Amino acid sequence: MKLSGAELEGRIEKLYGILENCTLCPRNCRVNRFSSKNGSCRTGARPIVSSFGPHFGEESFLVGNSGSGTIFFTNCNLNCVFCQNWEISQMGAGEEIDVEELSKIMLRLQKMGCENINLVSPTHQVPMIVDALFRAWQKGLELPVVYNCGGYESIETLRLLEGIVDIYMPDFKYGDDAKALKYSGVANYVSVAKRALEEMYRQVGPLKIENGVATRGVFVRHLVMPNDTSSSGKVLQLIASVSENIPVNIMAQYYPAFKAQHYPELNRRITREEFVEVIEKARALGLKIVS
Known part of the structure; x- marks a missing residue:
């Protein structure tokens, strides 16, 4: 256990208190989630999980020898029209469980030999x-905790996670607010994501890898999209402005999923030239590229 029991109990009390007038994320829906699921995330006050298990498709330093212990949470605070996991994030595929069952899942992943708990x-x-x-910590959980998010985070919520999360793994999706609003339905994405990244880096610092497995730190994922709809160059500049010591996984696996076919600029895979151009921009900025 990383913090004292009293400190953790205080954090939990504060976090549940936020649900009464929800401002967990920058959408600030202010819904009472103990009595309603009408917020943007369509989630109440109980965990909803789609699936869990060892995952071998993550970055090599998360997978290690035994896989990353992923828990896929249902619903999302973003509404990306191109989401590749749209059945989970947008359509609610998953099962509502209680907190005790979620803790047992974490311990089960550890028993399976997973390298971390990947949220x-x-x-x-x-x-x-x-x-x-x-x-789970009270019952022997010892694995690093990975916070695998879309980058649209509340600073107040992140501060309540200090000392709890070991590895932050945010997406940095856009370098342009208008595009973020059009394709993910959120306002002020760029400034929000940059401030969130600054807070994550303050908490855990550069990525640390021991014996091939990440133990602490922050790194960023960026998905290259067709026709530069993510404004990749600006994204990379923003990451570098926080710290050149933040590694970046530049991802090429975009394909037109979910509602992307309704947007002509999104309705194709990226070209090799588009991908290479983003890689070259990252290198020019001195960013380390990971995969």
């Missing part, structure tokens, strides 16, 4: 996740 799309379920982590 996928955790932003809107943070209170329940921290509650479950506390219970």
Whole structure:
């Protein structure tokens, strides 16, 4: 356990208190999630999980020898029209469980030999996740905790995660607010994501890898999109402005999923030239590229 029991109990109490007038993420829906699921994330005050298990498709330093212990949380605080996991993030595929069951999942992943607990799309379920982590730590959970998010994070919520999260793994999706609003339905994405990254870096610093496995730190994922709809150059400049010591995984696996076919500029895969151009921009900025 990383913090004292009293400190963790205080954090959990504060996080659940936020749910009464929800401002967990920058959308600030102010819905009472104990009595309603009408916020943007369509989630109440209980965990909703789509699936869990060892995952071997993550970055090599998360996978290690035994896989990253991923827990895919249902729903999302973003509404990306191109989401490749849209059945989970947008259509609600998953099962509502209680916090005790979530803690047992974490311990089960450790028993399977996983290298870490990888929380996928955790932003809107943070209170329940921290509650479950506390219970799991009391029963012997020792794995690093990975916060795998879309980058649209509240500074206040992140501060309540200090000392709890070991590895931050945000997406930095856009370098242009208009595009973020059009394709993901959120305002002020660029400034919000930059401030969030600054806070993450303040908490955990550069990525640390021991024996081929990440133990602490922050790195960023950026998905290259067709026709530069993500404004990749600006994204990379923003990351470098926070710190050149933040590694970046520049991803090429975009394909037109979910509603992307309704947007002509999104309705194709990227070209090799588009991908190479972003890689070259990252190198010119002195950023380390990881995969």
